[in-house]
Amino acid sequence: MKRLKVQRRGKGSPRYAARRNSPGKVKYPFNYSQEKVCGEVVELLHNSGKTSPLARVVLDSKESFFIPASEGLFIGQKIEAGTGAALALGNILPIGKVLSGMPVFNLENTPGDGGSFFRAGGSFGEVISIENDVVFVKMKSGEKRKFDPKCLCVIGVVAGGGRTIKPMYKAGNMHFLMKARGGRIYPCVRGYAMNTVDHPHGGSGHNSAGRQKMTSKKFGPPGTKVGHFGGKRTGRKKK
Numbered sequence: 001m002k003r004l005k006v007q008r009r010g011k012g013s014p015r016y017a018a019r020r021n022s023p024g025k026v027k028y029p030f031n032y033s034q035e036k037v038c039g040e041v042v043e044l045l046h047n048s049g050k051t052s053p054l055a056r057v058v059l060d061s062k063e064s065f066f067i068p069a070s071e072g073l074f075i076g077q078k079i080e081a082g083t084g085a086a087l088a089l090g091n092i093l094p095i096g097k098v099l100s101g102m103p104v105f106n107l108e109n110t111p112g113d114g115g116s117f118f119r120a121g122g123s124f125g126e127v128i129s130i131e132n133d134v135v136f137v138k139m140k141s142g143e144k145r146k147f148d149p150k151c152l153c154v155i156g157v158v159a160g161g162g163r164t165i166k167p168m169y170k171a172g173n174m175h176f177l178m179k180a181r182g183g184r185i186y187p188c189v190r191g192y193a194m195n196t197v198d199h200p201h202g203g204s205g206h207n208s209a210g211r212q213k214m215t216s217k218k219f220g221p222p223g224t225k226v227g228h229f230g231g232k233r234t235g236r237k238k239k
Contacts (some may be wrong), residue, residue, distance in 0.1 A: 004199060021048050024056070024066040026106065027114035028081070028092065028152050036084035037061070041077045044069055049181065051121035052160040055090075067092070068106050068119055070156035089156045095135045096149025098127050105158045107137065108151035115152070122161020125153075 023045045030037060039059040045066075047054045055069040057079050070090050081092035087099060098104060103124040106115035117139070118125045128136040128144060135147045168174045178186035196203030 022050070023047060023054055025114070026054070026066050026068060026119070028067075028108075029063055029065040030081065036080055036082035039079045039081065041073060041075055041079060041090075044073070044075060050119075051163060052119065052158045067115075067154055069159045070105065070154060071159045071161070072156070073159065087155065090154065092152055092154050094149055095127065095137070095147050095151045095153050096130060096133075098135075098153065098155065100127050100129055102127050102155060103157050104137070104153040104155055107147065107153040109147075111148055111150040111152070118153075118158065121158055121163055124157040 037059055039057045041055050042058050042064075043056040045054045045056065053069045054066045055073055056064055056066055058064045059081075073090050077090060079090055079092070080086055080088070083094060083097060085091045085093050085097075087093070087097075087102070095104065095107060103126055105118035105124050107117040107125055108114065109116040123140060125140070126138040128138050130136075130149065133149060135149050135151075136144050137147055139145055168177075175186070178184050191199040191201035194202035
């Protein structure tokens with residue numbers, strides 16, 4: 001059998017690398033010992049390759065930084081950041097100062113990393129409770145995760161959540177969208193839609209996996225990951 005497409009591509013190349021043309025890096029530029037600081041949203045920017053726009057905030061000290069824009073954010077809006085900031089849309093606070101039930105985004109995993117969770121368009125986390133100097137936040141998956149109360153976050157919901165509502169209407173629109181995203185393989189044909197000679201899932205004339213699935217190496221390179229990954233057995237279990 002000939003090698004599959006994923007095997008012929010191997011471990012990738014610069015063609016499949018993500019673009020690095022963002023307007024700026026998302027990061028909180030201040031430390032945790034200072035009091036409340038104030039700033040203003042001066043610009044809303046399109047972040048190429050990402051699902052949410054960026055907001056550039058300039059502090060009173062003339063220092064600027066980027067955060068994902070929240071729904072309802074506008075140019076000229078005043079922003080507060082720090083432990084004494086008000087509980088208002090777009091303000092930056094430690095997660096330990098946020099009330100239960102409030103939505104937050106760009107939440108840090110460890111204090112000082114600049115934000116790791118809830119950065120995609122339309123995403124947010126919900127503060128559940130604060131117990132024994134640990135903050136419990138409900139993730140998108142439903143998991144309840146613990147965070148350090150000093151981890152910074154932004155109050156609100158990330159903008160750009162309705163981007164998938166508008167239909168494409170025709171294949172050409174999707175074609176040019178994928179082309180603009182830089183080297184993405186499109187369209188991607190399903191394995192079970194192929195012939196038997198082209199893919200282990202192909203053949204059999206109907207929507208099934210065809211022949212017995214291959215068992216791939218669990219920690220193998222991308223070209224080998226076809227079929228069941230680390231499966232102990234395949235096929236129909238006999239009584």
